[in-house]
Amino acid sequence: MANTLAAATRRVLGSRRRGRGAAEVAGAVDAGDAALVADLVEAIGDDRVRADTAARYLASRDASIYREGNAGPVCYPGSTSDVAACVKVAIRHGRAVSPRGAGTGLAGGAAPLGQPVVLSMTRMDKLLEVDLDNGVAWVQPGMVNLDLSRALAPHGVHYAPDPSSQAVCTIGGNLANNSGGPHCLAYGVTSAHVVAVEVVLSDGSVVTLGDVTAEPAGYDLRGAFVGSEGMCGIATAVAVRLTRNPPAVCTMLLCFEDVSDAAATVSAIIAAGIVPAAIEMMDQRCVRAIEDFAQAGYPEDAAAVLLVEVDGPSGGVAIASERVDGIARRNQAISVRIAADEDERARLWKGRKSAFGAVANVMPDYYLHDTVVPRTRLVEVLERIYEIVDRHDLLVLNVFHAGDGNLHPILAYDSRVPGTDERVQAAGREIIEMSLDMGGALTGEHGIGVEKREYMNRMFTEVDLDQQSRLRASFDPYCRMNPGKVLPSAHSCSDIGALRAADAAGVWG
Amino acid sequence: MADFDEALAAFAAEVGPDGPVCVRGGGTRWHLGGEAAPGTREVQAPAGVVAFEPAEMTVRVRAGTPVAELHAELTTAGQRTALPERAGGTVGGALMAGESSIARLGLGSVREALLQARYVCADGRIASAGAATVKNVSGFDLCRLLVGSLGTLGLVGEALLRTVPVGETERWVRLAGAEAGAVRSCHTAASVLWDGTDVWTLLSGYEVDVDEDRGRLAALCDCEDVDGPPELPPHRWACTPAEAAAFDARNGAAGPFVAEIGVGVVHASEPQPSRSVEPGVVELNRRFKERFDPTGRLNPGRDPLRKP
Known part of the structure; x- marks a missing residue:
């Protein structure tokens, strides 16, 4: 499979130029990196390597508030063999490798630490094969989530995980974070939808995990x-499970005067x-922000709304939606609206999916x-969140996957106001700890x-973390792949060694 | 962090820090992946349902609990798990074998069922993986690694499992002389079995949908209600869904068979010829075993690569 895929990838990408030296690669090169950049250019071509300040700056961040990332040369591989070649060059130069997709991650996972070689996977964005007989599609990791579902639409199937960022985030990034989305309530997160992955390991070898x-x-590798x-290797092709489109869908908006109802x-x-x-919940402040921004038709006087979607064969959908209606009314719903057609359904979902953008109308920054x-403790958890946020004199908008208890409190603030960042950090810390205390x-x-x-130490014992570290080290004994993430520093094997002392001043001036 | 549990602590003490040890469940898949090495001490995981939370759709259960016993308790709330029920088979055994039930289309796979595990490591200490919520990303996914590992990386003492609702109506139907793909249009099909001649399907869901699918099948071919699935031949072959649907071409080597359509498991009369595994995967398997069990004391003699 690996060879077939590599060949397919090569066909897609065609030939490329090679031969110009590192000095001709766009922009200035950090003097210490000249030899590394020259080898990368030699390996994958001068149009696929950048070492200038702008490219490195862009590759140093993701969508989180973390700002300490520091990228080395940035490569834009076009094939599995390009990725393998870059990894081998990086190792030869004693450097780590950090992959990135669209950079929409919210936890700093794609922020490179210690000036590693960054592999931006966005040029590997092709749909390689749709295999309806086996219910899978092979895709390259840089393919955008929504592009995949659009490409699959003519076949009557889709890719189920649908993160809010699905219009820009990539399948590779979804894989790295085991991403979810509203519809994961019934369909499961990314792990349930990936059947096989072609991976470049930290020694540059290529292996297909699963089939x-x-x-x-x-073992279920x-x-x-x-x-x-990104800490176990770099995915270069992913076989995702195809989900049949449901014959019937009913989307409902349930409105309440009280969040606890x-x-x-x-x-x-x-x-x-x-x-x-899906069962999505939005509180009043969030609803108002959404209405200002996207006019989804949510009632602004409700304290909270639930966006509920049931799908499946039509008879069951009718029964389930009627039952949901009854449950809502018994819990003091003030109104229940059922989307009459596809347009109305799309508008209700547009509101939900534009919630994060809508925050920009409320405050300049959000966390x-x-x-x-x-999920049985949502009432008390929400009360605690409001209490914590009030105490820190901040604003919170709640929009989240209520059905599986997955909270997304958005702390909206203005970082120009002195002391605000500290309050945001403190409130966030309390929310995380409270969530853990609730089980x-x-x-x-x-x-x-x-x-x-x-925070991993708060949730796991030394023994637990040691086991996780063994999983990682089995894939990457020398901790060369995206070092410094996930495991607290005491458990990240030789990560520390892989983090090159960053010459930040010299790079950023 | 999980609370102290006496039964689990006693299990860890029994496993101890050294010497070859294997764990026995119901013995229903005892020969999977090889025989226990001679002189291996046998231990048993504790049993009992610790906490069933229907509104959370999770159940915390000790690994030595028979799956049938667990399901009997879950059924009172209209739920069950994706784990297969075999006579005497335990939760721990089902997780370590990693083989899905014949209703995988409806219930999901065993590997997705495990949310949290507490297990005894090779050094005799208790580790915890995953978290107690239906959705969780908690660092590296040890739960997925444990499922199907035949107890060669750690010995599971307690599991938190995802439960699924049982269909309001469940009905087995046999379609005489039907093609493997005959049931494709039925969204309530939780299992589709095909022996090269007839198709059996378990329709599961709301009564109105099951009746509609039953009607659709009756219009297509000769179909009758039956009590359950056909008897399954003893050997399990893993193949692709496409291979399963076209299985009769390979009938010579397998003997009479029952193929799970849409899944890719075939129950055959003869054992599956050994599967070829790429060298990189073999090497990774070796590295995992070495890292998690450096002295090779956990279930020696067994190897998940030798599972059919």
């Missing part, structure tokens, strides 16, 4: 790789044995959190990255 068979031989945040409705729906495709709590998890879909690295 299209029902139960691949050996595919499962161990998904969600490893909305939260109680969520628990009651699940307890009734109904697993909707989007991501924790999970038992929850550190993150539902955004990953650990650097943001939550030091």
Whole structure:
């Protein structure tokens, strides 16, 4: 499979120029990196390597508030063999490698630490094969999530995980973070939708983890790789599961005068044995921001709204939506609206998916959190969040995957006001710790990255973290892949050694 | 961090820090991936349902609990898990074998069922992986690694499993002389089995949808309601869904068979010829075993690469 894919990739990408020296690569080169850049150019061509300040600056951040990333030369590989070649060059020069997709990550997972060679996977964005007989599609990691579902639409199938950033985020980034999305309530997160991955390991070798068979031989290396945040190797082709489009869909907007009634409705729906495709919750401040921004038709007087979608065969959809309606009314819903057609359904979802953009109308900055709590404890958790945020004199907009207890409190603020950043950090810390105290998890879909690295000790014992470290080291014994993430510093094997003392002043001036 | 649990601590003490040890569940898949090496001490995981939370759709259960016993308790709330029920088979055994039930289309795969595990490591200490919520990213995904590992990386003592709702109506139907793809249009099909001649399907869901699918099938071919699936031949072959749907071409080597359509498992009369595995995957398997169990004391003699 690996060879077939590599060949397919080469066909897609065609030939390329080689031969110009490092000095001709656009922009200035950090003097210490000249030999490295020359070797990278030699390996994959001068149009695929950049070492100028602008390229490195862009590759130093993701969408998190983390600002300490520091990229070395940036490569734009076009094929599996390009990736393998870059990894081999980096190793020869004693440098780490950090892959990145669209840079939409919210936990700093794609922020390169210690000036590694950065591999930007965005040029490997092709759909390689749709295999309907086996219910999978092979895609390159740089393919945008929504582009994949659009390409699959003519076949009556889709790719189920749908993060809010799906219009820009890539399949490779989704794989690295085990990303979710509203429809993961019924369909499961990325791990349930990846059946195989072609990977370049830290020694430059290429291996395919998992396969299209029902139960691949050996350990579930595919499962161990998904969600490893670029620290176990670099995915160069991904076989994703195709999900049949449901014959019927019913999208409902349930409105409540009280947040706790909305939260109680969520628990009651699940307890009734109904697993909707999605249950999303938005509180009043969020609804108002969305209405200002996207005019989705949400009622601004409601304290909270639930966007509930049930899908499946039409008879069951009718029954389930009627039951959801009844549960909502028994929990004091003030209105229940059912999308009459595809346009109305699209508008309701547009509101939900534009929530993060809408925050820009409220405050210039926001910090989007991501924790999970038992879904039966949503009422008390939300009360605690409002209390914490009030105490720190901040604004919070709540928009989240209520059905699986995955919270996304958005702290909106203006960082120009002195002392605000500290209050935002303090409130965020309390929200994370409160979530863990409620029996929850550190993150539902955004990953650990650097943001939550030091919280891992709060959730796991030394023994637990040692086991995680063994998983990572089995893939990458020398910790050369995206070092410094996920595991707290004491557990990141030789990560420290892989982090080249960053010559930040010389780079950024 | 998980609370102290006496049963788990006793299990860890029994496993101890050294000497070859294997864990016995119901013994239903005892020969999977090789025989226990001679002189290996047998231990058993603790049993019992610790906490079933229907509104959370999770259950915390000790690994030695028979799956059938667990499901009997979950059924009271209209739920079950993706784990297959075999006579006497335990939760730990089902997780370590990693083989899905024949209703995988409806219930999902075993590897997705495990949310959190507490297990005894090679050094005898207790580790925890995953988290107690239905959705969680908690660092590297040890839970996925443990499922199907035949107890060669750690010995699971307790599992938090995802539950799924049981369909309001469940009905087995046999379609005489039907093609493997005959049930493709039925969205309520939780299992589709084909022996090269007939198709059996489990329709599961709301009664109205099941009846509609039943009607659709009746219009297509000769179909009758039956009590359950056909008897499954003893050997399990793993193949692609496309290979399963075209299986009769390979009938010579397999003997009479029942193929799981849409999944890619074939139950055959003869064992599956050994599968070729690429050298890079073999090497990674070796490295995992070495890192997690440096002295090779956990379930010696067994190797997931030798699973059919």
